[in-house]
Amino acid sequence: MTIARLHRPAAVGAAVIAGALILTSCSSGTSEPEGSSSGDGGEMTDPVELTLLTGTVELNVQIAEAVAAGFNEANPDIVVTVDASMPSGSEGDNLLKTRLATGDAPDMFWYNSGSLLQALNPDSQLLNIADQSFLSNVQESFIPTVSTANGTYGVPIDVAGGGGIFYSIPIYEELGLEVPTTWDEFVANTQAIKDAGYDNALIQSFGDTWTSQIIMLADYYNIYNEDPDWADKYTANEAHYADTPIALRSFEKMQDLADEGLLNKDFASLTFDQALERMANGEGAQYPMLMFAIDTMVDLYPESADNIGYFAIPGDSASANGLTVWMPPAIYAPADTEHQAEVLRFMEYVASPDACAARLDAGVAAGGPFVVNGCTLPDDVPQAIKDMLPYFDNGNTAPALEFLSPIKGPSLEQILVEVGSGIRDAGDAAALYDEDVKKQAQQLGLDGW
Amino acid sequence: MTDTLTRSGSDAKPETPTQANPKKKKRSPYPIWFYAPAGIIYTTLFVVPTFASFYFALTRWTIFESEFIGLENFQTFFSEPFLFESLINTMIFAVLTSGAKVVLGLLIAVFLTSQIIARGWLRSVVFFPVLISAVGIGATFAVLLDPWEGLVNQVIMAFGAEQGPGWLTDPNLALISVAMVDIWRGVGLAVLIYIAGIVAIPQEYFEAAKVDGANAFKRFWHVTLPLMRPATTTVIILSLIGGLRSFDLIWTMTGGGPGFSSDVLASVVYKQYQAGFYGLSTAGNVVLFVVVAIIVVPLFWWLNRREVEQ
Numbered sequence: 001m002t003i004a005r006l007h008r009p010a011a012v013g014a015a016v017i018a019g020a021l022i023l024t025s026c027s028s029g030t031s032e033p034e035g036s037s038s039g040d041g042g043e044m045t046d047p048v049e050l051t052l053l054t055g056t057v058e059l060n061v062q063i064a065e066a067v068a069a070g071f072n073e074a075n076p077d078i079v080v081t082v083d084a085s086m087p088s089g090s091e092g093d094n095l096l097k098t099r100l101a102t103g104d105a106p107d108m109f110w111y112n113s114g115s116l117l118q119a120l121n122p123d124s125q126l127l128n129i130a131d132q133s134f135l136s137n138v139q140e141s142f143i144p145t146v147s148t149a150n151g152t153y154g155v156p157i158d159v160a161g162g163g164g165i166f167y168s169i170p171i172y173e174e175l176g177l178e179v180p181t182t183w184d185e186f187v188a189n190t191q192a193i194k195d196a197g198y199d200n201a202l203i204q205s206f207g208d209t210w211t212s213q214i215i216m217l218a219d220y221y222n223i224y225n226e227d228p229d230w231a232d233k234y235t236a237n238e239a240h241y242a243d244t245p246i247a248l249r250s251f252e253k254m255q256d257l258a259d260e261g262l263l264n265k266d267f268a269s270l271t272f273d274q275a276l277e278r279m280a281n282g283e284g285a286q287y288p289m290l291m292f293a294i295d296t297m298v299d300l301y302p303e304s305a306d307n308i309g310y311f312a313i314p315g316d317s318a319s320a321n322g323l324t325v326w327m328p329p330a331i332y333a334p335a336d337t338e339h340q341a342e343v344l345r346f347m348e349y350v351a352s353p354d355a356c357a358a359r360l361d362a363g364v365a366a367g368g369p370f371v372v373n374g375c376t377l378p379d380d381v382p383q384a385i386k387d388m389l390p391y392f393d394n395g396n397t398a399p400a401l402e403f404l405s406p407i408k409g410p411s412l413e414q415i416l417v418e419v420g421s422g423i424r425d426a427g428d429a430a431a432l433y434d435e436d437v438k439k440q441a442q443q444l445g446l447d448g449w
Numbered sequence: 450m451t452d453t454l455t456r457s458g459s460d461a462k463p464e465t466p467t468q469a470n471p472k473k474k475k476r477s478p479y480p481i482w483f484y485a486p487a488g489i490i491y492t493t494l495f496v497v498p499t500f501a502s503f504y505f506a507l508t509r510w511t512i513f514e515s516e517f518i519g520l521e522n523f524q525t526f527f528s529e530p531f532l533f534e535s536l537i538n539t540m541i542f543a544v545l546t547s548g549a550k551v552v553l554g555l556l557i558a559v560f561l562t563s564q565i566i567a568r569g570w571l572r573s574v575v576f577f578p579v580l581i582s583a584v585g586i587g588a589t590f591a592v593l594l595d596p597w598e599g600l601v602n603q604v605i606m607a608f609g610a611e612q613g614p615g616w617l618t619d620p621n622l623a624l625i626s627v628a629m630v631d632i633w634r635g636v637g638l639a640v641l642i643y644i645a646g647i648v649a650i651p652q653e654y655f656e657a658a659k660v661d662g663a664n665a666f667k668r669f670w671h672v673t674l675p676l677m678r679p680a681t682t683t684v685i686i687l688s689l690i691g692g693l694r695s696f697d698l699i700w701t702m703t704g705g706g707p708g709f710s711s712d713v714l715a716s717v718v719y720k721q722y723q724a725g726f727y728g729l730s731t732a733g734n735v736v737l738f739v740v741v742a743i744i745v746v747p748l749f750w751w752l753n754r755r756e757v758e759q
Contacts, residue, residue, distance in 0.1 A: 090723035097725065101512045119725055121513045206618075209706060266597045268618035268707055410724030411531075411709075418708035423620055432530055439525060443509060443726050445516075 047079045048342045053109040055086045059295050062364045063158055064110060070358025071349045078342050100125045105334040108343055110157060113145035113330050118406040118444065126153040127333040127343065134348040142371040145327045145403045154330025155351040161291035161368040162323045162388045163218025163400065164312040171198065171285045179311050181318035183253060190262045193285045200264045200284040202257060204420055207271035212416040214288040215313060217400055219250040221322040222315035224398035231404035237448040241430040251419060251426035258422040268421060280304045290326060292367045294384045305382040312391060322396035323388065327403050328371060406444055409436030506735045510728035522732035535712040542628050542713055543692030549632045550688045551681060554639025559669060561640065562647045576637040587701025590630045591617065620710035623703050627711060631698050635691065639684045646680035647673060682752040686745065693741050714740065
């Protein structure tokens with residue numbers, strides 16, 4: 001009894017101290033940012049502050065900062081700051097979905113167009129800009145990739161790019177090889193390079209599993225060329241990879257490379273960055289990758305601008321040779337934004353030639369054609385981009401499947417790692433991927449699944 | 450000795466209920482609302498989410514909205530082509546790590562309770578990996594075990610081998626490699642539990658055995674080992690549950706790869722979550738919960754019964 005009575009005041013005292021600690025920690029936490037922001041604003045009327053959330057990829061951050069700086073200069077009453085803290089890949093997707101669902105989204109964010117956008121439920125979550133006049137500055141081919149049946153939600157940032165294969169011009173010249181126009185020629189070239197003693201005749205980098213998808217996804221032009229409506233049938237559950245011969249070829253191409261043993265010996269552990277380094281320093285002969293990677297390679301080794309060329313994933317006949325195109329990502333805003341007028345002004349700027357100029361002036365090179373009217377590429381682009389432009393000029397392009405259909409199975413990268421490593425054959429892999437796609441279609445609530 | 454202990458215990462009893470009626474059920478001197486803080490935290494952070502998850506497992510859930518679809522998620526989850534493989538992998542991983550922690554833990558504990566130089570320091574060294582975050586360990590070992598530039602294979606190659614094994618890139622080896630790292634990380638805790646058990650064995654038993662002429666091995670086999678049964682039960686249960694649920698090391702070291710060859714139940718569930726299949730991944734979690742319960746509850750009961758029989 002006595003002990004308990006002695007303890008009681010002590011316990012109360014402890015509780016008071018604990019409470020006081022919590023209070024002080026809270027107040028110090030909130031007061032600091034307030035103080036600093038009022039200090040910045042000074043006596044003038046405070047400009048409206050907007051946050052633009054982007055991923056951590058360095059190129060994206062550079063572009064976002066260049067465009068935001070250009071906008072801030074032209075609009076002193078608004079300050080756009082870049083918050084480059086969104087993790088890449090599906091981790092970032094989940095973070096963004098959660099922030100949107102809980103009303104905690106940033107004023108604006110940088111996100112993919114195409115199938116990934118559809119998963120954000122744009123009709124209820126995002127600011128509809130379908131009736132804004134500045135959309136007329138944006139090329140028509142881009143609009144469907146940021147639209148649903150009920151609205152349009154984003155303005156393009158960055159440029160369109162191709163999916164294909166980077167090749168080393170010096171190695172091709174040394175061995176007297178021609179740029180391949182059919183898949184068989186490509187395999188023969190690769191074999192010749194390997195036989196000449198190059199360890200990196202064809203680089204794959206499964207250390208970053210997403211890179212395993214490039215050959216298969218960039219092969220979509222060849223499906224499109226044979227059946228332009230294939231994407232619609234695929235979305236409606238009428239066509240599948242396993243039962244369409246030309247679509248199955250995309251998986252078989254990956255298997256060819258594994259069967260012939262054409263890959264670099266460390267394909268299973270090499271990372272994306274290491275692969276780019278290897279390609280840029282001249283050790284690598286060929287690397288299938290999206291065009292945006294050329295910026296990094298030129299940054300690493302400036303001579304890459306002249307030494308690295310580009311070609312599309314070859315099909316089975318030379319007459320049908322074309323490029324699969326990835327549309328640029330876009331800037332979006334949540335539907336319940338507090339600063340709608342200011343956000344729209346920023347979007348208008350992004351969809352104007354001023355934004356491309358701000359980016360190019362800041363020294364951030366463009367890895368492909370802009371989709372904003374009035375934006376032009378400078379003349380001194382790297383050779384790889386020069387190799388890519390004729391596909392656009394001749395109209396031999398097709399959008400990647402993810403811009404034509406909202407469904408993409410989440411396990412594709414692992415499945416392709418298995419095919420490329422010789423663990424699973426192409427037919428089995430295609431069937432497995434069709435099952436994977438089914439889950440995505442059901443989750444999106446599409447008809448026919 | 451035991452006699453006096455029990456008597457003093459029973460002597461003390463009648464004195465405590467000074468005012469309360471001995472016939473009435475003994476009441477706690479603390480009011481019931483003392484439970485409130487813990488109760489609120491437990492309810493909001495555990496009970497509500499658990500029961501909510503049983504509901505959401507039956508829906509197609511996009512975070513923004515959910516649609517009731519009955520048991521379809523479970524059907525999809527069980528028709529997941531990698532599920533069976535991952536179930537097998539989970540079992541291999543759990544049994545391998547749990548078994549190794551029992552055997553190695555006991556041996557190291559016996560060693561560290563004997564009279565050796567730098568015993569305290571060695572104990573800290575063995576326990577140290579338990580204190581590091583699993584993600585840090587995973588990232589570090591992923592670098593060390595790199596098939597070409599990793600330190601481990603560099604050493605192997607320095608001894609003349611042309612090429613070391615692809616620890617994390619060979620589909621047949623990846624899961625085993627991760628299990629080895631998990632054993633390295635978790636054995637310290639098993640050792641700690643065993644040391645506590647060994648130290649608690651009265652020295653008289655060892656002295657009596659010595660007088661009877663038992664050598665060191667016999668003393669270990671007939672004295673230490675039987676008296677270690679409660680500690681062994683604890684180690685088995687803890688490490689088995691940990692092994693069945695293990696995720697962090699596997700995710701940071703292989704991501705379930707190459708392909709799906711080191712996927713376990715928890716990583717399959719996480720991949721469904723990553724892909725945005727929230728209902729499906731919740732259903733997977735319910736499956737994981739049931740699997741762990743089906744394995745651990747009977748095992749716990751069986752081990753404890755044997756303990757009592759002893």
